[in-house]
Amino acid sequence: MAEEFRLRSVAVAVYGPAALFGLAEGSMLPVVAISAIDRGATTSVAALIGALIGIGALITNIPAGILATRVGERKSMLLAAFVSAVGLALCLVNIGSGQSALVIYGAGVLLIGAxxxxxxxxxxxxxxxxxxxxxxxxxxxxLGGTMRVGLFVGPFGGAAAMQIWGPAGAYYLSLVAVVAAGVVAYRVPDLETTEEHRAAAASITTWGMAKQKWRVYATLGVGILLLSAIRQTRQTVVPLWAAHLGLSPTVSSLIYGFAGAIDALVFYPAGKLMDRRGRRWVAVPSSFVLGVSFVLMPFTHGPVLLGLVAMVMGFGNGIGSGIVMTLGADVSPTVGRPTHLGIWNELADVGTGLGPLLLAAVTALAGLGLGIVASGLVGFAAAGAMWTWIPRSARRVRGVVERT
Incomplete structure (x- = not known):
């Protein structure tokens, strides 16, 4: 019963806002490119504006760690909700024309990513x-699963809102969701810390943390980078290969949806296994299964086989829900934890950016099939890194945490 109570005790504080932020992001993401084109963007410029969400996250990870160290987690969540609301408001502004409208819209998307x-x-x-x-x-x-549920539901909610209010409806729904997340975060109690702890945390610098934990970043951090790369690429390969096979957008969306459903169903059992047997029991299979699914995909020649491989991919990704956050927390120091997590998340986001670039580069040189296989090899490399550098049991994980 203690376990159930503890999880319920943080449900409103953390899981509620996570679902709302996921809903907000899932609602607006499908219409970002379309909104940019409506404001006069070319296809390439619209793609660049869509990438601003990831760019915003990439340039903000380390400052976010410094911010949370200085002002605390609760105030950081409140600030994030406020900035996201400002970004959505900018996305709704449709004044001017041509370049000025695109700059305002792009600034809004960048703020949402940050x-x-x-x-x-x-x-x-x-x-x-x-x-x-x-x-x-x-x-x-x-936490990771809750965010995915929000991302899964968001596009449907956005579609319904657009039926009522037009293209702006998706942004209205996102705005309501982030304001609600801010209200919930406002009611979250601050974590108890001593003056000594706050003073010690304030003295931590990003460079100092990098020197302190460089061995972790150069080993397990590389594994996280590789895993993040293949996880991000998976969002691209299913629709790309479906289009290569000549499948309709409707069939492609159904395949993607089934894979997403499998993804969202397995996060809690995987987390329980990690707590009981150790992180390797999930991190290694997740990376390996993702790699296998990529390698198998070019051998599919119809919707049924592609759907089965996509569901295997969803399973591999789903069992790894929260693994990046969990490993980052395991190797984090007690003092200066947000600073460390900022560096950790930066490594993950670098992988997120590099994964699709690898797919694009190999596809341009050797074709889509070999591009997908090359991406699958990244999954095998991630599995090897996880096998090598993650402690082999839950007991050894506790020992690592206690030493940090």
């Missing part, structure tokens, strides 16, 4: 502090 980075780090740090070690993986896997 706010997501701040909020993600703050909720991860908050949950790491609030939940006991023996339940950490379950708590963080549930």
């Amino acid at each position: 706010a997501g980075s701040v909020y993600g780090l703050a909720r991860q740090s908050y949950l790491t502090e609030a939940v006991p070690l023996h339940m950490r993986a379950r708590a963080l896997s549930t």
Whole structure:
């Protein structure tokens, strides 16, 4: 019963806003490119504006760690909700024409990406502090799963809102969701810290943390980079290969949806396994299964086989829900944890950016099939890194945490 109570005790504080932020992002993401084109963007410029969400996160991860260290996790979540609301308001502004309208819209998208980075780090740090070690993986896997549920539901909610208010409806729904997340975060109690702890945390610098934990970043951090690369690429390969096979957009969307459903169903059992047997029991299979699914995909020649491989891919990704956050928390120091998590998330986001670039580069040189296989090899490399550098049991994980 203690386990159930502890998880319920953080449900409103962390999982509620996570679902709302996921809903907000899922609602607006499908219409970003279309909105940019409506404001006069070319296809390439629209793609660049869509990438601003990731760019915003990439440039904000380390500052987000510094911010959470200075002002605390709760205030960081509140600030993230406010900045995200400002970004959405800019996306709704449709004044001017041509370049000026695109600049305003692009600034809004960039702010939304930056706010997501701040909020993600703050909720991860908050949950790491609030939940006991023996339940950490379950708590963080549930956090990742909750966000995915929001992302899954968001496009449907956005579509319904657009039926009522037109293209702006998706942004209205996102705005309501982030304001609600801010209201919930406002009611979250601050974590208890001593003056000595705050003073010590304030003295931590990003460079100092990098020197302190460089061995971790150069080993396990590289594994996280590789895993993040293949996880991001998976969002691209299913629709690309479906189009290569000549499948209709409707069939492609159904395949993607089934894979997403499998993804969203397995996060809690995986977190429980990590807590009981160790992180390797999930991180290695997740990376390996993702690699296998990529290698198998070019051998599919119809919707049924592609759907089965996509569901295997969804399973591999789903069991790894929360693994990046969990491993980052395991190797984090007690003092200066947000600063460390900012560096950790930066490594993950670098991988997120490099994964699709690798697919694009190999596809341009050797074709889509070999591009997908090359991306699959990244999954095998990630599995090897996880096997080598993650402690082999839950007991050894506790030992690592206690030493940090």
